[in-house]
Amino acid sequence: MNDLIQNTEKLHTTELGAIRIQKNLGIDADDIVEWCKETIKQANIIIGQGKNWYAYGNGIVITVNAHSNTIITANKINAKVRTMEKSDYACLNEFLYQAIFIPDGEKLPPRTIINDPEIFIYIKDFGNKSGDLGVVAEQNGQVVGAAWTRIISAYGHLDNSTPELAISILPEFRGYGIGTKLMNKLFELLKENGYRQTSLSVQKDNPAVRFYQRLGYEIAQEKHDHVGHEDYLMIKAL
Numbered sequence: 001m002n003d004l005i006q007n008t009e010k011l012h013t014t015e016l017g018a019i020r021i022q023k024n025l026g027i028d029a030d031d032i033v034e035w036c037k038e039t040i041k042q043a044n045i046i047i048g049q050g051k052n053w054y055a056y057g058n059g060i061v062i063t064v065n066a067h068s069n070t071i072i073t074a075n076k077i078n079a080k081v082r083t084m085e086k087s088d089y090a091c092l093n094e095f096l097y098q099a100i101f102i103p104d105g106e107k108l109p110p111r112t113i114i115n116d117p118e119i120f121i122y123i124k125d126f127g128n129k130s131g132d133l134g135v136v137a138e139q140n141g142q143v144v145g146a147a148w149t150r151i152i153s154a155y156g157h158l159d160n161s162t163p164e165l166a167i168s169i170l171p172e173f174r175g176y177g178i179g180t181k182l183m184n185k186l187f188e189l190l191k192e193n194g195y196r197q198t199s200l201s202v203q204k205d206n207p208a209v210r211f212y213q214r215l216g217y218e219i220a221q222e223k224h225d226h227v228g229h230e231d232y233l234m235i236k237a238l
């Protein structure tokens with residue numbers, strides 16, 4: 001069991017801490033420490049980083065000093081989006097894996113699936129070709145989402161002047177607006193680099209189709225991928 005969960009009974013905060021948490025979250029709980037304990041017990045994910053624990057759930061992150069068990073603060077999840085740097089390339093393996101659509105109730109594929117050449121092409125030697133552009137989202141110093149483009153002969157390839165997009169957010173961080181922020185930042189980056197449109201391929205039954213349409217993508221073609229899934233090739237003018 002996670003150390004933070006084991007130590008929930010020891011959690012406490014200061015008077016100022018309690019006021020800060022109520023203000024940040026817009027809540028009016030009688031006992032803010034009890035409220036935090038319950039929220040931490042139900043967290044989707046708890047990450048230890050530096051001297052703190054971060055407990056994430058229901059769109060909220062609670063920060064606890066791991067040494068003193070003091071609840072330092074709590075905030076709404078609000079990831080910062082920035083351009084991808086070379087040092088971020090190592091996390092592309094994870095985000096490529098997370099970008100694979102798994103319909104509800106289906107078993108997760110093994111991590112080695114990304115070594116399939118049809119999939120690995122999305123990150124192989126990333127950074128070396130024109131059209132290799134990316135953005136990441138960071139929450140409390142941890143990269144929780146990434147979106148990137150390439151001009152490669154993959155599922156969503158249209159032509160040699162249209163970078164194709166891939167995106168994923170870590171499962172615990174989906175549905176909080178991070179994907180939308182990443183996409184808008186990536187569109188800016190593509191425009192700054194002179195591109196006029198971007199494409200992607202998505203399985204027809206992935207709920208992300210709606211997400212892309214909301215961001216201005218239009219269905220250009222219907223196709224089958226190499227394992228027989230029905231896909232849309234979508235294009236967005238920049």
Ligand SMILES: CC(C)(COP(=O)(O)OP(=O)(O)OC[C@H]1O[C@@H](n2cnc3c(N)ncnc32)[C@H](O)[C@@H]1OP(=O)(O)O)[C@@H](O)C(=O)NCCC(=O)NCCS
Pocket residue numbers: 098099100101167168169170173174175176177178179180181201202203206207208209210211214
């Ligand atoms: C699709 C995805 C990148 C969107 O990022 P996000 O931060 O969750 O999105 P936002 O909160 O900005 O927007 C919400 C949209 O995301 C989608 N979404 C939300 N939670 C989701 C989840 N758990 N799984 C899949 N899609 C989800 C919904 O389509 C929603 O759009 P809608 O409100 O118009 O229906 C993200 O959910 C994800 O990583 N999904 C799994 C990987 C994937 O399918 N990648 C695309 C491959 S083509």
